[in-house]
Amino acid sequence: MDIDVLGTLAVREHGVSVTPSAPKPRQVLALLALNVNQVVPVSVLTEELWGVQPPRSARPTLQTYVLQLRELIGAALACSGDSEQRSAKDVLMTVPGGYLLRSVEGTSDVKEFERLAGAGYRAMDGEDYPEAARRLRDALALWTGSALADIQAGVHLEPQIKRLEESRLCALDQRIEADLRLGRHRGLLAELTVLVSRYPTHENLCGQYMLALHRSGRRGEALSAYQRLRTTLVRTLGLEPSAPLVKLQRAILVSGPETAAAPGTLAERAGTVAAGLTRAG
Structure with a gap:
C-alpha cells in the first residue's frame, strides 16, 4: 500500500x-x-x-x-x-x-520525508553542507501542498497535521541554513521574501532573510526586515525580538555597507557581521 x-x-x-x-x-x-x-x-x-x-x-x-x-x-x-x-x-x-x-509493503511519503530530512540533519551536524542541502531539498520536494490539504481535519487529525507542517518548516529552515553556509544568499532572496511574509513572526527565517540581504549589499532592507518583524511581534504577541536577533540587527546597523556576515546561528552571525570576517561576493 x-x-x-x-x-x-x-x-x-x-x-x-x-x-x-x-x-x-x-x-x-x-x-x-x-x-x-x-x-x-x-x-x-x-x-x-x-x-x-x-x-x-x-x-x-x-x-x-x-x-x-x-x-x-x-x-x-x-x-x-x-x-x-x-x-x-x-x-x-x-x-x-x-x-x-495494515501495510506490509509499499511507500509512505511521510516516512521518506523523515528519512531524507534525518540524513540532512546528520549532514548539517557533520558540517557537510552540500550534502545537507541536497538531502533536505529532496525531502521538501515530496511536499505537493499542505499536509492533507483536501481533508476537513477534526480534533485528532488537526494536531497531527500541525506536527507535519512543523517538521516541514524545520527542514526548510535547515535547508536555507545549509544554502547560506554555501554562499547562496542571492539565490535565496526571492524564496525568503515569500517566507517571511507567510510566517511574519518566525524569527529565524527573518534572521536568515536579514543575513541574505546584508550579504547581498542591501543593508537598509535587512534593517527594515528587522523592524517589520519587531512591529508584528509587539502588536500581535506583545513580545520583543529575541536577544540573538537584536544582536544581529545591531551588528548590521554598525557595520559598513560592504561587510557581509558569515553563516551560522543568529548569535554567530551577529558576531561575524560586527567583525566583518567575510565579505560579500
Missing part, C-alpha cells in the same frame, strides 16, 4: 486508488493512514468525525464508512489479482476496540 499525505490524500493498493470521494470516509482513511500499522480506537475515530458529542448513530455510521473503504480495497485487490491471497479485511482489520490499516 502506497500512502501520500504530504499534499492531498492519496492511498493506493497495487497502484489502484482506494481513496473515497465522500468527505467523511476520506477523513477516516486519513486518520488510519497517518497511523498505519497502528490500532486507531473507535472512540478516536468517532471524536475525529463528530467531536465530543457524537450522534447516537455514530457507531453504525462509522461501520458504514469502514465498509465503503473495504469495498474500494477489495476492488483494488481484485484488479491486482491479489484477492486470493488477501482480503479487504486483512488490509483494513477490525481489532478489539478499533481498526488497523
Whole structure:
C-alpha cells in the first residue's frame, strides 16, 4: 500500500486508488493512514468525525464508512489479482476496540520525508553542507501542498497535521541554513521574501532573510526586515525580538555597507557581521 499525505490524500493498493470521494470516509482513511500499522480506537475515530458529542448513530455510521473503504480495497485487490491471497479485511482489520490499516509493503511519503530530512540533519551536524542541502531539498520536494490539504481535519487529525507542517518548516529552515553556509544568499532572496511574509513572526527565517540581504549589499532592507518583524511581534504577541536577533540587527546597523556576515546561528552571525570576517561576493 502506497500512502501520500504530504499534499492531498492519496492511498493506493497495487497502484489502484482506494481513496473515497465522500468527505467523511476520506477523513477516516486519513486518520488510519497517518497511523498505519497502528490500532486507531473507535472512540478516536468517532471524536475525529463528530467531536465530543457524537450522534447516537455514530457507531453504525462509522461501520458504514469502514465498509465503503473495504469495498474500494477489495476492488483494488481484485484488479491486482491479489484477492486470493488477501482480503479487504486483512488490509483494513477490525481489532478489539478499533481498526488497523495494515501495510506490509509499499511507500509512505511521510516516512521518506523523515528519512531524507534525518540524513540532512546528520549532514548539517557533520558540517557537510552540500550534502545537507541536497538531502533536505529532496525531502521538501515530496511536499505537493499542505499536509492533507483536501481533508476537513477534526480534533485528532488537526494536531497531527500541525506536527507535519512543523517538521516541514524545520527542514526548510535547515535547508536555507545549509544554502547560506554555501554562499547562496542571492539565490535565496526571492524564496525568503515569500517566507517571511507567510510566517511574519518566525524569527529565524527573518534572521536568515536579514543575513541574505546584508550579504547581498542591501543593508537598509535587512534593517527594515528587522523592524517589520519587531512591529508584528509587539502588536500581535506583545513580545520583543529575541536577544540573538537584536544582536544581529545591531551588528548590521554598525557595520559598513560592504561587510557581509558569515553563516551560522543568529548569535554567530551577529558576531561575524560586527567583525566583518567575510565579505560579500
